[in-house]
Amino acid sequence: MTNIIYIKNMVCPRCVNSVAFILDKLKISYGIIKLGEVYLEEELDEYTKKLLKEELRNSGFSLINDRKSQLIEQMKTLVVDKIHHSNEVLDIKWPEFISEKLHLDYKYLSSLFSAVESITFEQYIINQKIERIKELIIYNELNLSEIAFQMNYSSVAYLSNQFKKITGMTPSEFKKSTNKNRRSLDEI
Structure with a gap:
């Protein structure tokens, strides 16, 4: 099952590379990264999600949780x-x-x-x-x-x-x- 996360402020190819770097750094398995979206290979536990939010925020991005x-x-x-x-x-x-x-x-x-x-x-x-x-x-x-x-x-x-x-x-x-x-x- 593919789990999609949405990331705010991914507006260019360099942003995609930055997010890939963060995911690799945190050893989070992913398939495809597109502007604003990452297709994860497995669901994140709360601790990893917290680390990801922090790393994204430090790089000018943020994880989007609500549907709207x-x-x-x-x-x-x-x-x-x-x-x-x-x-x-x-x-x-x-x-x-x-x-x-x-x-x-x-x-x-x-x-x-x-x-x-x-x-x-x-x-x-x-x-x-x-x-x-x-x-x-x-x-x-x-x-x-x-x-x-x-x-x-x-x-x-x-x-x-x-x-x-x-x-x-x-x-x-x-x-x-x-x-x-x-x-x-x-x-x-």
Whole structure:
């Protein structure tokens, strides 16, 4: 029987490596580690679970115990994975995608997210997209038209308006600024 544990703040491949290191250090047998999830090969006893919580906390992660928090973390992980760790054009219908992946009604998930996180799920997605756009601007590999296409904006003007609304500056002002004000994905 596979036992799944959910871990908050696993937002990148380095996080997966860090969690694997912690599990190896504690001699906890696992199968697969994905963003936010670890498939354990056996159930943890209370002492080991306490040690794991402590090690995770020391590395900026936390074990998630309740079902609602697990759902929210899964929603966040799906968004981060699609926006930050995929090279595909972001042509996605979030309500259908999230419902399909979590096998629950989108209205329920969206309401739950808003109640717990104090922002809407849609705003969370926008915030993640803006952070990705900042990253793409800094890399300077794509022009704004290509970024708009990659992030599935209908136009450069729409991307620029949303970017300014969130950051207080246009993409070109951001590119010229010396203070790039990027946020860690787990802080969004």
